[in-house]
Amino acid sequence: xxxxxxxxxxxxxxxxxxxxxxxxxxxxxxxxxxxxxxxxxxxxxxxxxxxxxxxxxxxxxxxxxxxxxxxxxxxxxxxxxxxxxxxxxxxxxxxxxxxxxxxxxxxxxxxxxxxxxxxxxxxxxxxxxxxxxxxxxxx
Numbered sequence: 001x002x003x004x005x006x007x008x009x010x011x012x013x014x015x016x017x018x019x020x021x022x023x024x025x026x027x028x029x030x031x032x033x034x035x036x037x038x039x040x041x042x043x044x045x046x047x048x049x050x051x052x053x054x055x056x057x058x059x060x061x062x063x064x065x066x067x068x069x070x071x072x073x074x075x076x077x078x079x080x081x082x083x084x085x086x087x088x089x090x091x092x093x094x095x096x097x098x099x100x101x102x103x104x105x106x107x108x109x110x111x112x113x114x115x116x117x118x119x120x121x122x123x124x125x126x127x128x129x130x131x132x133x134x135x136x137x138x139x
Contacts, residue, residue, distance in 0.1 A: 006061055012072050014058045019074035021051035 004010065025047050034040040058077075062068060070078075 006064075006066065008067050011058060011061045011066050011068050014054055014061070015068070015072050015074050015077075018051060018054045018058060018076070021047055021054065022074055022076050025051065 025044065028040075028043055028047065032040070032043070034043065055077075
């Protein structure tokens with residue numbers, strides 16, 4: 001049996017599953033057709049039991065102090081009047097850092113990334129390629 005590591009990533013997964021069950025329940029109640037109301041109630045009860053077990057787990061993890069992002073909460077856990085929490089300045093900074101300059105087709109693509117975060121470590125593939133090219137030029 002696999003061990004479950006209860007951390008913020010697991011909590012995010014639980015929140016995603018709760019949101020999925022919320023959508024399944026909404027679809028079942030609004031669009032599914034059943035021969036009898038008893039069948040509808042049985043299907044609703046089955047999904048609700050699964051969702052409630054996940055909700056208990058999520059509330060327990062949040063109560064234990066595991067951090068989570070407010071935007072990751074399932075829609076059913078959010079207050080009705082609360083907007084999504086978005087820091088516009090932070091989003092702009094992240095977008096600016098991740099943007100790479102455009103390189104024309106056929107240009108030397110190894111020049112595209114200058115500052116590797118792995119420079120000087122064993123993961124620095126650029127230096128190993130340079131060493132290989134120097135050895136190849138000597139031979």
